[in-house]
Amino acid sequence: MNGRFLTIAGRIWLGAILVFLYAPILIMALMSFNASPFYQLPFEFSTRWYQALGANAEIREAALRSVLIALVTTTIATVLGTAASIALFRYEFPGKQALRILLFPPIAIPWLITGTAMLIFFFGIGMGRGTPAVIIGHVALALPYVIVVVSARLATFDATLEDAARALGAGPWMVTRRVTLPWIAPGIIAGALFAFAVSFDQFVVSYFLSEPGDATLPVLIYTAIRKGFTPEINAVSTIIIVVSMLVMLIAARYSKFGGER
Amino acid sequence: MAEVRVEHVTKTFGDFRALDDVTMDFPDGGFFGLLGPSGSGKTTLLRAIAGFLFLDAGRIRIGADWVEDVPVEKREIGMMFQSYALFPNMTVADNVGFGLRVRRVGAAEERRRIGEALDLVRLGDFGDRKPHQLSGGQRQRVALARAIVTNPRVLLLDEPLSALDKALRVDMQIELKRIQREIGITTIFVTHDQEEALALSDKIGILKDGRMIQAGPPREVYRNPIDIFAAEFLGEANILRRPGGSLPSGGVIHLPATATDASALAVRPENMTLSATEPAADGLSKMSGILAQRVFSGALGICLVERDGNVVKVIARDEDLPDIAEGDTVWISWKPEHTIVIPGG
Amino acid sequence: MSAALAPRDRLRLLGLLTPAYLWLTVAIFLPLSAMLFFSLLSDVPFGDAPWHVTADNYLAFFQTTTYAKLLWKSIKLGLMVTLACVLVGYPCAYVLAKTIRGRAREALFLLVILPFWSNSLVRIFSWAIVLRGNGVLEVGLNAILPFEVDVNLMFSTPAIVIGLVHSYLPYVILTSYLALQAIDDSLIDAARSMGAGKLTILRRIVLPLSLPGLVAGAVLVFVPVVGSFMEPRILGGRVGTYYGTVIEDQFVAVFNWPLGAALSFILLAVVLLILAVTSPVLRRAQA
Incomplete structure (x- = not known):
């Protein structure tokens, strides 16, 4: 086999995968602009489903709730996660490795299990379902991502800069505020955007923890899909996809997903 | 073993001319150093000989074969990389045996030759180790054993000693020379360290901006540099730009x-x-x-003498220097045969 | 371990770490413990109904073959999806990491993993629109092909597999890409200089060195797929009954929480087993 042939075959493979990944999303977006309520072809352009969205109070409220939950989650997870990352970076102490390992259960255990476990626990302590429960759950899922992303940025930080600042007479808080935080700011921004995406896209945990009347957007969509597809769902889904992809594109500007800097 | 000839080799990357009409002979069994500043094309030339590059123009001969269209894996070369490129997932013996396995020499023969190669680099007992369990110098020897175990026609070394610290580097230079002599393989190496090039090579080639500006035995190139760049790159040189004859301020x-x-x-x-x-x-x-500065560095004394705004450097055994202090007027002298004429100016 | 921390540093350390880990304890670790407790109860301990500690919920798993069969069905689904993701994703990661350079590589890599960070529910829904009878795929194929075809993949196992591969493929590409990118190009050059062909290099150098990344990706796919319930529900319809959907039912339809808890814990045991089996390979990634 010759190298040129393999190179071309590789490019085609990559192209096919991109088509596989994006085609259904694009088709869904396209269909949200199709006038027919039964996805009939030929295509006839219309924004009626987006207008219908505007008139649908239930969807509007769910969307607002999802955004608010995501913002609260992002704030809490970013602050707590950044603090923990700095502690894990700056200090040597017994059990540090164990603490790092404890970050994996929220990522590695299927959300079905964590979600139902939270449901049981919150009922057990008398709190029950509802938006506070959803937020507690989302923060827990987002925290490990924030810590991983901020720690990755911290790993590129020259710790002797902290020593230098202290030698110049700065106290620990001053060192953190004037030296450490400015350096890791891109990591914090990226971590915050990750946290937003985790919360905004979260379905499983929200599904078990939200009150029927207080559904988040994905939960509302799931319920609607099970009753039957409507182009209205396409419209709101298209908006969701565009929002989360935009958030991640911005995150990518601040933090490379790959190993290179 | 074979001689190597590079003829009018040109290679560009986009707008950048990495190699520009380079020609050089590497006779059979010799030890050759390619040197130049970074970006001069020395590593590109080595990779061209190895076969990692597709040439824009020119030909390369190894032994009797023109190889410019032969892929690396068929060129029968041995190569040692700057980072050593030892396979981290394999033991030392498996690393050394890799090329033999590819050539299907058989298990017994493979074991015998791995043993021989490791003995040659004095690592006979290290076959079972993993690369990360070795010191820098040991890794370097494993990489060397791996490069020569298949009896390649030519051995190519890319900055072979640059990852070692200074003391170890000198030891390894001697070791490298010993092994090369012992097996008599044509060896081409790239370095930016001019002392290393002078110490090891039978012949050196100096590259600059992709062009081979001078090639020849080290002593000859050192004594008769072809231009100011070669003079200053290989060792140190005080360049005298004024014409000869009597000087107005005294002297000649x-x-x-x-x-x-x-x-x-x-x-x-x-x-x-x-x-x-x-x-x-x-x-x-x-x-x-005027003596501007005098630096004591153990055996040698280094003096910087200022003259009409130019600085002339003099190096001598410290004990041979007269009793002079900074600020004194001093005289510099040399035998006429030590005046190097640089033709290009 | 270095010398013990000064008391003041110890306070700062606690101040920085406690909030995050307290949160994880309340939201993850205590709930998991509560679920273990629940799985051993005869009834939910909220109302007036009497309850006692029992192993009946676990016994229920073994007394009928229903749950075990469903678990096996879910594991098979997991293996199928994982295999598909590995076969499709690893070559893609290789092409990205080793044959494309510079800005084009970064952009393409971002493009490949971007969908992964968008809503998975919405992406599953998008496949429903493509795969349904008289849907885009059928109409599209009939427009191209000279004969009529009937493509109604909706509510079938292939539909579930396609949807899940779409959801989790980026995991395998991401982890494999990172592992492949970390392989020094000079190792491949070295192998070539010793006469190795492409297949030998793949088999003896590239594959062994990127195996931890590939396995990590496979685990990241397998684990959530075994516990999936939303995807089979939407794309599988009546054939979409899996272990995950049964657990979901115990919590949102049947309200037998203790049984649901026990089933969840058995699933957790399977997950932990997978992690334990693969951990020697995964640990190599750090060495």
Whole structure:
């Protein structure tokens, strides 16, 4: 086999995968602009489903709730996660490795299990379902991502800069505020955007923890899909996809997903 | 074993001319150093000989075969990489045996030759180790054993010693030379360390901006550099831009017969002598200046002499230097045959 | 371990770490413990109904073959999806990491993993629109092909597999890409200089060195797929009954929480087993 042939075959493979990944999303977006309520072809352009969205109070409220939950989650997870990352970076102490390992259960255990476990626990302590429960759950899922992303940025930080600042007479808080935080700011921004995406896209945990009347957007969509597809769902889904992809594109500007800097 | 010939080789990357019409001979069994500053094309030339590059123009011959269209894996070369490129997932023995396995020499033969190669680099007992369990110098030896175990026609070394610290580097230079002599393999190596190139090579080639500006035995290139770049890159040189003859401020520079109006003159710092008074001996080139700085570095003393805004460097055994202090007027002198004529100027 | 921390540093350390880990304890670790407790109860301990500690919920798993069969069905689904993701994703990661350079590589890599960070529910829904009878795929194929075809993949196992591969493929590409990118190109050059062909290099150098990344990706796919319930529900319809959907039912339809808890814990045991089996390979990634 010759190298040129393999190179071309590789490019085609990559192209096919991109088509596989994006085609259904694009088709869904396209269909949200199709006038027919039964996805009939030929295509006839219309924004009626987006207008219908505007008139649908239930969807509007769910969307607002999802955004608010995501913002609260992002704030809490970013602050707590950044603090923990700095502690894990700056200090040597017994059990540090164990603490790092404890970050994996929220990522590695299927959300079905964590979600139902939270449901049981919150009922057990008398709190029950509802938006506070959803937020507690989302923060827990987002925290490990924030810590991983901020720690990755911290790993590129020259710790002797902290020593230098202290030698110049700065106290620990001053060192953190004037030296450490400015350096890791891109990591914090990226971590915050990750946290937003985790919360905004979260379905499983929200599904078990939200009150029927207080559904988040994905939960509302799931319920609607099970009753039957409507182009209205396409419209709101298209908006969701565009929002989360935009958030991640911005995150990518601040933090490379790959190993290179 | 084979001789190597590179003929009019040109390679561009986009707008960048990495190799520009390079021609050089590497006779059978010799040890050759390619040197130049970074970006000069020396590594590109080595990779071209290895076969990692597709040439824009030119030909490369290894032994009797023209190989410019032969892929790396069929060129029968041995190569050692700057990072050593030992396979981290394999033991030392498996690393060394990799090329033998590819050639299907059989298990018994493979074991025998791995043993021989490891003995040659004095690592006979290290076959079961993993690369990360070795020191830098040991890794370097494994990489060398791996490169020569298949009896390649030519051995290519990319900055072979640059990852080692200075003391170890000198030991490994001697070791490398011993092994090369022992197996008599044509060896081409790339370095930016001119001392290393001078110490190891039978012949060196100096590259600059993708062009081979001078090639020849080290001593010859050192004594007769073809231009100012070669003179300054290989060792140190005081370049004298003024014409020869009597100097207005006293002193004289005897012009060699080969000098023309276009040529520049250079004198190596170690060929100059420093004295407190004007030397009386006839036939010496000499000039005066102010001693700006004197540095003691153990065996050697380094003196910087200022003269009309130019600084001349003199190196001598410290005990041979006269009793002079910074700020004193001193005299520099040298034998006329130490005046190097640089033809291109 | 270095010398013990000064008391003041110890306070700062606690101040920085406690909030995050307290949160994880309340939201993850205590709930998991509560679920273990629940799985051993005869009834939910909220109302007036009497309850006692029992192993009946676990016994229920073994007394009928229903749950075990469903678990096996879910594991098979997991293996199928994982295999598909590995076969499709690893070559893609290789092409990205080793044959494309510079800005084009970064952009393409971002493009490949971007969908992964968008809503998975919405992406599953998008496949429903493509795969349904008289849907885009059928109409599209009939427009191209000279004969009529009937493509109604909706509510079938292939539909579930396609949807799940779409959801989790980026995991394998991401982890494999990172592992492949970390392989020094000079190792491949070295192998070539010793006469190795492409297949030998793949088999003896590239594959062994990127195996931890590939396995990590496979685990990241397998684990959530075994516990999936939303995807089979939407794309599988009546054939979409899996272990995950049964657990979901115990919590949102049947309200037998203790049984649901026990089933969840058995699933967790399977997940932990997978992690334990693969951990020697995964640990190599750090060495």
